[in-house]
Amino acid sequence: MTRWGRTVGWCAGLSGLLIASVLVGATIGPIRIPIPVVAKAVLNGLAVPTVGVVGGSGETSAAAVSVAGIGLDVGFVSPFAYQVPEPSRVIVTQLRLPRIVLAAIVGFSLAAAGTVMQGFFRNPMADPSIIGVSSGAAAGAVAFIVFPLSVPFGLQGMAFAGALVSAFLVYLLATEGGRTPVATLLLAGIALQTFLGAVISFMLLQAGWRLQEAIYWLMGHLHASTWDEVLVTLPVSLVAFCVLAAYARDLNVLLLGESDAHSLGIEVERTKRVLLGVASVITAGAVAVAGVIGFVGLIVPHVMRLLVGPDHRILLPTSALAGAVFLVATDTVARTGPAELPVGIVTAALGAPFFIYLLRRREVHAL
Amino acid sequence: MISVEDVSVRLGGERVVKNASFDVPRGKLVGLIGPNGAGKTTAIRAINGLVEPESGRVEIDGDRVADLSARTLGRRVATVPQNTSLGFDFPVRDVVSMGRTPHRSRFERESTADREAVERALRRTQLADLADRSIDSVSGGERQRVVLARALCQDSPGLLLDEPTASLDIGHGVAILDLVRGLVSEGKSKGEGESEDEGKAALAAIHDLDLAARFCDELVLLANGAVLAAGTPAAALTEAHLEAAFGVQVAVTPHPVTGAPSVTALSESSTASAASGASAASTVSTDNSASVAASGERNGANAENTGSDESDDGNGASTGNRSDGTSAGDDDSGTATELPDIDGR
Numbered sequence: 001m002t003r004w005g006r007t008v009g010w011c012a013g014l015s016g017l018l019i020a021s022v023l024v025g026a027t028i029g030p031i032r033i034p035i036p037v038v039a040k041a042v043l044n045g046l047a048v049p050t051v052g053v054v055g056g057s058g059e060t061s062a063a064a065v066s067v068a069g070i071g072l073d074v075g076f077v078s079p080f081a082y083q084v085p086e087p088s089r090v091i092v093t094q095l096r097l098p099r100i101v102l103a104a105i106v107g108f109s110l111a112a113a114g115t116v117m118q119g120f121f122r123n124p125m126a127d128p129s130i131i132g133v134s135s136g137a138a139a140g141a142v143a144f145i146v147f148p149l150s151v152p153f154g155l156q157g158m159a160f161a162g163a164l165v166s167a168f169l170v171y172l173l174a175t176e177g178g179r180t181p182v183a184t185l186l187l188a189g190i191a192l193q194t195f196l197g198a199v200i201s202f203m204l205l206q207a208g209w210r211l212q213e214a215i216y217w218l219m220g221h222l223h224a225s226t227w228d229e230v231l232v233t234l235p236v237s238l239v240a241f242c243v244l245a246a247y248a249r250d251l252n253v254l255l256l257g258e259s260d261a262h263s264l265g266i267e268v269e270r271t272k273r274v275l276l277g278v279a280s281v282i283t284a285g286a287v288a289v290a291g292v293i294g295f296v297g298l299i300v301p302h303v304m305r306l307l308v309g310p311d312h313r314i315l316l317p318t319s320a321l322a323g324a325v326f327l328v329a330t331d332t333v334a335r336t337g338p339a340e341l342p343v344g345i346v347t348a349a350l351g352a353p354f355f356i357y358l359l360r361r362r363e364v365h366a367l
Numbered sequence: 368m369i370s371v372e373d374v375s376v377r378l379g380g381e382r383v384v385k386n387a388s389f390d391v392p393r394g395k396l397v398g399l400i401g402p403n404g405a406g407k408t409t410a411i412r413a414i415n416g417l418v419e420p421e422s423g424r425v426e427i428d429g430d431r432v433a434d435l436s437a438r439t440l441g442r443r444v445a446t447v448p449q450n451t452s453l454g455f456d457f458p459v460r461d462v463v464s465m466g467r468t469p470h471r472s473r474f475e476r477e478s479t480a481d482r483e484a485v486e487r488a489l490r491r492t493q494l495a496d497l498a499d500r501s502i503d504s505v506s507g508g509e510r511q512r513v514v515l516a517r518a519l520c521q522d523s524p525g526l527l528l529d530e531p532t533a534s535l536d537i538g539h540g541v542a543i544l545d546l547v548r549g550l551v552s553e554g555k556s557k558g559e560g561e562s563e564d565e566g567k568a569a570l571a572a573i574h575d576l577d578l579a580a581r582f583c584d585e586l587v588l589l590a591n592g593a594v595l596a597a598g599t600p601a602a603a604l605t606e607a608h609l610e611a612a613f614g615v616q617v618a619v620t621p622h623p624v625t626g627a628p629s630v631t632a633l634s635e636s637s638t639a640s641a642a643s644g645a646s647a648a649s650t651v652s653t654d655n656s657a658s659v660a661a662s663g664e665r666n667g668a669n670a671e672n673t674g675s676d677e678s679d680d681g682n683g684a685s686t687g688n689r690s691d692g693t694s695a696g697d698d699d700s701g702t703a704t705e706l707p708d709i710d711g712r
Contacts, residue, residue: 119455246473246474247473249468249471249473250468250473252457252461252465253465253468255455255457256465257448257452259417259448260446260448262415262416262417262437263415263417263440263441263444263445263446263448263527264441264466264468264517264521265437265438265439265440265441265442265468265469266437266441266468267436267437267438268437305455309456309457310455310456310457311461
């Protein structure tokens with residue numbers, strides 16, 4: 001029960017930190033808005049009952065529409081009615097919060113996927129993009145930007161589809177006779193990434209005046225995020241996370257090696273398929289809306305492993321929450337500099353030195 | 368309990384197990400012996416479902432292994448692998464409790480029964496004091512005990528051990544086999560009240576022939592993937608069998624302390640002659656000075672009828688008293704199951 005207590009404690013602490021970082025993040029920007037005003041704006045926006053809609057979204061209209069869409073006529077009651085200046089309300093709920101909440105979801109997803117991939121591959125260098133998901137998303141997105149394509153769900157749809165197609169391709173390449181050796185999977189992933197890198201470079205050459213937009217997407221950004229993106233990404237992320245969490249114990253046993261895991265009653269190949277598939281979906285959901293944001297999925301799990309230990313039952317939820325906090329914080333830095341930076345630059349610029357610090361402490365060698 | 372029937376396994380195009388048949392009943396510790404590359408590990412992997420036999424049947428409790436889910440299999444047979452590497456730094460108790468995996472469904476929390484099984488396994492393997500240490504901080508011998516404890520809390524009637532003593536010093540090696548011995552003959556002796564079943568069925572690949580002879584009820588000698596001999600240690604460990612399997616001349620003598628057959632490798636196999644018999648006698652005598660007279664006699668006898676199967680009987684007779692401390696009640700020494708294809712290797 002101590003483990004359960006520790007899990008709850010860590011998750012509660014990190015959730016508190018996440019809420020704090022969201023609120024503080026919302027105060028920061030070209031116009032500073034004091035925390036009490038932000039808090040009031042958020043509380044005003046809360047609508048009860050929420051039918052599986054974003055907590056703290058503050059946007060009742062979109063929620064009401066989506067609910068009416070499935071024929072439910074649920075009345076939304078806002079329990080709070082604080083006096084908030086209209087410009088502040090709009091800035092907080094329509095400009096900053098969607099972006100901040102999306103950053104949290106993306107960080108949450110990438111860190112969860114990274115934790116699973118490192119455990120799955122038993123490799124400290126594994127991250128969510130290792131099976132070609134990010135490259136696939138990038139190829140899809142760049143193709144959409146460069147060529148005048150008309151597809152449903154546009155850029156995000158193309159990126160999401162590209163991510164899943166390439167993950168599936170890597171899986172097919174690595175599978176023989178119903179077995180998917182992890183080492184082959186890793187190499188197939190690298191091969192596909194390299195190939196897609198060539199494809200992306202070629203498309204960029206053809207991009208012409210769209211080059212800047214494509215490059216900007218590739219660097220990973222959360223610019224101009226909307227509640228719609230949040231509403232699409234959040235359910236994907238939460239459902240996928242719940243599946244991964246249900247497999248936390250299997251991940252622990254898989255760390256013993258596949259032979260041992262089998263003799264301990266794990267259907268190894270089926271478990272690998274589920275983990276790969278779900279980790280790909282959660283990564284694809286994140287990458288489709290935010291572009292390629294490096295290092296979150298690599299570093300956050302390492303840091304949390306040092307803090308809470310290797311047991312996935314506690315590591316997976318805490319890593320996911322820490323990833324959310326980390327990306328909210330780095331995105332706040334990214335958008336408040338003299339010129340707005342793609343958040344991918346900030347995560348890499350802050351993450352890499354920290355990673356080197358961990359390496360020098362030798363902690364990462366031991367994995 | 369475990370039945371291997373005419374099983375062949377092909378790995379990478381080569382048949383590494385050839386038409387092997389043997390049984391492991393409950394309450395028996397069966398040793399799998401043979402030279403490096405004889406197929407011992409592969410045979411074990413065929414039983415726990417890690418490799419699929421090309422032909423033949425591997426059955427556990429009457430069901431084909433291939434038809435069982437990993438979970439059912441995990442409840443019936445526990446495996447102690449040759450080397451376990453756990454990349455991450457788990458506490459000993461957590462590693463042991465992974466043995467409960469086949470007993471819990473995905474959404475089930477740890478039950479009292481689970482916790483009791485883990486604590487019982489920790490006590491049994493004398494790991495209770497180390498339970499909260501990290502797996503990376505314990506010694507090789509302790510690590511092997513951790514893996515054994517993990518297998519114990521699987522609560523399975525079958526137990527497979529792949530070289531459980533390979534990397535251990537003599538003290539730890541004997542301790543592990545003593546423990547396995549106890550698990551196997553548990554029900555027979557007193558049963559400790561916790562379970563009234565008949566003791567486990569255990570199959571152990573063991574490199575050290577003396578340890579195998581001392582602790583096992585029966586031995587299966589593999590050479591080049593085929594079963595060369597099977598039966599009680601006295602029946603299986605004959606000079607003729609061992610020379611055929613290992614390609615080296617050996618002397619088999621009763622161990623002065625345990626009485627179990629003791630094997631000493633002498634030199635490259637050559638046609639047995641009086642000269643080699645003499646050299647054998649001298650080598651053996653330096654090894655166990657306590658039994659100079661006995662071994663001299665044995666070798667002399669051997670020089671007369673080397674290669675003939677009559678040496679079986681000689682062996683059986685001379686080592687018939689081995690059962691005193693190690694395995695009670697096998698009076699069938701000397702009944703070797705000779706397979707027809709000894710020379711077909």
